[in-house]
Amino acid sequence: MRRTDLGAIVLFGAAALAPLVVRNAFLLDALILILLWGSLAVAWNVAGGYAGQVSLGHSAFFGLGAYAAALLGTRWDVSPWIGLIVGVALSTGAGLALGYLSNRLRGPYFVLATIAFSQVLLIVASRWRAFTQGSEGIPVPFRPGVWTLGFSDKTPWVYIMLALAVFAYLVQRYLEVSRLGYLLAAVREDEDAAQALGVPSRWLKVAAVAVSAALASVGGTLWAQYVGFVDPFYVFSVDLSVRFALAAIIGGVGTALGPFLGSILITTLETYLRATFGGIGAGFIGIYLIIYGTLLILVVRFVPEGLAGGLAARLVRRAPSTPA
Amino acid sequence: MLLAGVYALVAVGLTLIFGVMRVVNFAQGEFLMLGMYAAFWAFTLWAFDPYVTLVGAIPLFFLVGLLTYALVMRGVIRASHNVQIFTTVGLSIALQNVALVLWTGDFRFVRPWYYSMVLHFGTTAFNVSQVVAFVVALALTAALFAFMRWSYTGRVMRATAQDREAASLMGIDTDRVYALTWAIGIACAGAAGVLVAPIYPVYPTAGLQFVLLAYVVVVLGGLGDMAGALLGSLIVAGVEVGGSYVIGTAWKEVLYFMLFIAILLVRPAGLFGQRGAERLGM
Numbered sequence: 226m227r228r229t230d231l232g233a234i235v236l237f238g239a240a241a242l243a244p245l246v247v248r249n250a251f252l253l254d255a256l257i258l259i260l261l262w263g264s265l266a267v268a269w270n271v272a273g274g275y276a277g278q279v280s281l282g283h284s285a286f287f288g289l290g291a292y293a294a295a296l297l298g299t300r301w302d303v304s305p306w307i308g309l310i311v312g313v314a315l316s317t318g319a320g321l322a323l324g325y326l327s328n329r330l331r332g333p334y335f336v337l338a339t340i341a342f343s344q345v346l347l348i349v350a351s352r353w354r355a356f357t358q359g360s361e362g363i364p365v366p367f368r369p370g371v372w373t374l375g376f377s378d379k380t381p382w383v384y385i386m387l388a389l390a391v392f393a394y395l396v397q398r399y400l401e402v403s404r405l406g407y408l409l410a411a412v413r414e415d416e417d418a419a420q421a422l423g424v425p426s427r428w429l430k431v432a433a434v435a436v437s438a439a440l441a442s443v444g445g446t447l448w449a450q451y452v453g454f455v456d457p458f459y460v461f462s463v464d465l466s467v468r469f470a471l472a473a474i475i476g477g478v479g480t481a482l483g484p485f486l487g488s489i490l491i492t493t494l495e496t497y498l499r500a501t502f503g504g505i506g507a508g509f510i511g512i513y514l515i516i517y518g519t520l521l522i523l524v525v526r527f528v529p530e531g532l533a534g535g536l537a538a539r540l541v542r543r544a545p546s547t548p549a
Numbered sequence: 550m551l552l553a554g555v556y557a558l559v560a561v562g563l564t565l566i567f568g569v570m571r572v573v574n575f576a577q578g579e580f581l582m583l584g585m586y587a588a589f590w591a592f593t594l595w596a597f598d599p600y601v602t603l604v605g606a607i608p609l610f611f612l613v614g615l616l617t618y619a620l621v622m623r624g625v626i627r628a629s630h631n632v633q634i635f636t637t638v639g640l641s642i643a644l645q646n647v648a649l650v651l652w653t654g655d656f657r658f659v660r661p662w663y664y665s666m667v668l669h670f671g672t673t674a675f676n677v678s679q680v681v682a683f684v685v686a687l688a689l690t691a692a693l694f695a696f697m698r699w700s701y702t703g704r705v706m707r708a709t710a711q712d713r714e715a716a717s718l719m720g721i722d723t724d725r726v727y728a729l730t731w732a733i734g735i736a737c738a739g740a741a742g743v744l745v746a747p748i749y750p751v752y753p754t755a756g757l758q759f760v761l762l763a764y765v766v767v768v769l770g771g772l773g774d775m776a777g778a779l780l781g782s783l784i785v786a787g788v789e790v791g792g793s794y795v796i797g798t799a800w801k802e803v804l805y806f807m808l809f810i811a812i813l814l815v816r817p818a819g820l821f822g823q824r825g826a827e828r829l830g831m
Contacts, residue, residue, distance in 0.1 A: 279631050281638070326814050332630040333573040333772075336766055340698045344761065345806045352800060467638055474635060507756045511650035518643030525639070526624050 231516030232482050240263065240387050244380040251500075253379040259485075259492045260449060266472035266484030267393035268440035273470060274479035277413035278324070281466045282339030285346050286316040286438040288460035290445030292350060295363045295455045304372050309446040313439045315505035320438025321481055333334035339406075342464060347461035362456040365449055367516045382451055389447065393440055397481040409433060413479075441469070464514075471517065475524050477531030486532045492516065550680070553786035554686035555741050559759050559767040559777040562737030565697075568773030569710040569730040570626065572633045576641035577763065580735050582648060583752040584742020592659050592746075597648050597658060600681065603743045610739025614732030626727055648753040656750040678747040686744055690779060693737070697775065706730055710773070722775025746814065765809040 233479040265287065272278040277481055293315055294308025319342075352358045357363070369375040376382060400406040411419040412426040420426045449455045460464065468491075476487030498513045524531070559581060587606050591597035602739050617640065625636045661678075669676050676752055697703035709716040709726045717723050740758070749755060766785050770777025792804040 279634065281634075326810075330813060333634060333815060334768075336634055337573070337768060338810065340761075340764075340810045341806050345810070347803050348800075348806070371661060412655070459734075464642070467642065470635070497564075511646040514646035515643050515650065518639040518641070518646065521639030521642065522621060522636050525628075525635045529628070529632055 229480070229482050230398070233485075236485060237387060237391055237394075240383065240390075244383050250379055251496075253428045255492060257379065257382050257386050257451065258384070258496070259488050260390040261444060261451070262468070262472055262492050263485040264386070264389045264393040265441060265444040266468045266476065266488055266531055267390075267397060268326065268437050268444060269466075270473040270478065270484050271396065271440065272434050274473060274483075275397070275409050275413065276437075277435040278434055279336060279470075280434075280437075280519035281336050281439070281463060281470065282323075282341070283441050283469050284461050284463070284465035285339075285343035285391060286320065287445035287448070287465060287469075287528035288346060288350065288439035288457070289316045289319060290442030291449035291455045291460045292357065292363075293442075294364050294446040295449050296357065298365060299363060305446060305450045306372065309443060312442040312446045314329075316438040316442035317435050320435035321431060324434030328427055328430060339466075343463065343466060347410070347457055347512050350457035350461060357457070361402035362454060365453045365455065385447065387410035389443060394481055395484070396436065396440070399480060405429075467521075471521055473531075475520065475531055477533030480531065480533040483531050483533035490518075490532070493512070493523070498546050552683075553791070554683035554690070555745055555759070556766050556782035556786060557684040557779050558744070559742040559763040560574050560770070560782050561603045561693060561775055562734040562761050563740075563760075564767045564770070564773055564775055564778040565693070565737070566730055566734035568775070569706055569768070570711050570727050572622070572626075572637065573772075574734065575634065575637040576644060576739050576762030577734070579641050579644035579648075580610065580756070581612070581742040581745075581759055582751075582753060582756035583613075583644065585746045586648065586652065586741035586742075587739070587750070588743040588746035589626050589657050589659050589751045592661070598661055599743055599746050600685075603685070604737060607736050607740050611732045611736040613739070616734030617735065622727070623724065623729055624661040626724075632828055645753050650706045652753070654753055658750055659746045661747055668709075668824035670767075676748070682744040682748065683692055686741060689737070693733070694775060702729070721723050725757045740770055762805065766789055768809060768811055
């Protein structure tokens with residue numbers, strides 16, 4: 226699997242060098258979003274790909290992270306870094322609870338439980354006016370400085386998102402090569418057999434969901450600070466959860482580089498369409514999402530192993546001596 | 550409480566598709582939304598009353614169902630759960646946004662002449678459209694029950710639901726059964742959409758509120774269990790009314806999602822479903 230690391234080094238290296246060469250704010254914005262959505266797809270992939278716990282409620286953790294930092298910042302003037310940690314704590318707790326409680330559920334039942342979970346949070350965030358400002362959402366004030374995550378330039382954001390992306394990538398690689406990773410693979414492929422062999426399948430799945438939740442929460446906090454606004458109907462939406470899953474599925478479920486490849490593809494598509502149809506809000510979003518839905522149907526049908534999986538299979542076929 | 554009929558119709562379609570095909574259709578709400586638009590356009594362009602539209606809408610959505618089955622579902626019917634889930638999710642996103650691009654996100658209303666008419670039963674007053682929606686939805690649900698129970702085709706469908714392999718060995722063309730099941734399920738959603746058009750605003754994500762409820766109903770009654778879905782919709786409608794009375798309309802949704810999660814945790818197979826179904830992901 227060295228090929229994956231080589232790809233990752235090229236990808237992240239290019240991202241690290243980009244701000245030195247590119248000064249165009251539009252392109253840097255695209256790069257930041259590619260890294261961010263890629264990391265969030267990783268978060269989904271840890272649960273959905275490596276542990277086989279397919280969720281359509283991951284926006285719940287993203288939203289918890291976004292709200293934790295935004296609320297602490299606007300109400301008590303707390304640094305978003307502390308907000309980030311609080312968000313991670315909340316999401317890990319919620320992930321443990323969700324993972325533990327819905328542990329026996331498989332297939333569609335688990336998916337339905339995760340959707341319901343994110344919907345409950347959406348209702349609380351949009352109806353609890355006194356605390357969350359309800360459906361109006363929360364504007365995140367711009368306060369310059371590293372401690373308050375306010376930058377007049379895009380460059381620091383590139384490196385912050387890059388750090389997150391590299392960390393997320395390493396988490397996945399750990400899940401591929403460590404003992405823990407093999408145990409997870411065993412649970413994913415055949416849970417009953419794994420359990421019979423003494424693999425603590427229950428705890429592994431719970432742990433994977435919790436780690437995945439923590440990662441999604443970090444992404445949510447950073448996204449809210451970068452964009453500067455938290456809208457409950459966006460951050461807790463099912464569409465957002467699908468987006469995380471989609472990037473991972475297109476890129477290759479259960480592969481370390483896949484989520485980033487998927488993110489490059491869909492973020493570029495989105496940015497391109499935004500530039501082309503810019504201005505006409507509904508038209509742009511609609512066309513983008515039609516393509517996105519159609520792409521999802523086509524990919525799961527014809528290339529279920531995704532870009533990374535498909536490429537790897539082709540390379541292996543071409544050179545049979547390559548170790549898989 | 551009268552909405553129980555509509556919930557039942559949506560939920561029965563959903564549970565039928567799940568029961569026979571083992572697919573959770575995440576796009577069910579979008580077909581309901583398309584039904585609402587069908588009623589809206591027929592009313593606006595040709596001044597067709599929604600109940601006239603209903604007669605044409607059922608075969609129309611049946612055809613739409615056959616078409617989407619052939620184009621989208623046939624290829625994934627034997628694939629894993631995850632592939633099926635994401636296929637219907639993709640279908641849902643695509644349909645929602647086709648509506649958004651074609652008809653914008655504006656709220657639209659169907660206002661037939663009887664729209665503000667009220668019927669009195671004792672001391673309570675009911676909107677006419679709600680009463681009609683309730684009665685017609687229950688009648689359609691009952692017709693579907695009868696079809697499944699007594700017709701030859703219904704028996705074939707139930708046989709396929711019980712054991713796909715055995716049915717196939719008995720000479721049942723399972724592909725045709727699936728196409729039929731899917732089309733009937735979609736027709737239920739389309740009919741429900743036409744029925745609620747005079748009551749609710751029509752917009753591209755209008756289906757979501759009904760389908761989320763339908764999931765609650767279906768899980769409550771046991772995924773795949775049609776009688777369970779009917780009883781489940783009564784319970785959910787009751788909880789909804791009771792909830793808005795006790796804790797206010799703003800929070801009633803929390804109540805039924807809590808109910809939903811509680812059922813998933815305590816008895817995921819539903820009130821009438823087979824125990825252990827959730828473990829197999831059946």
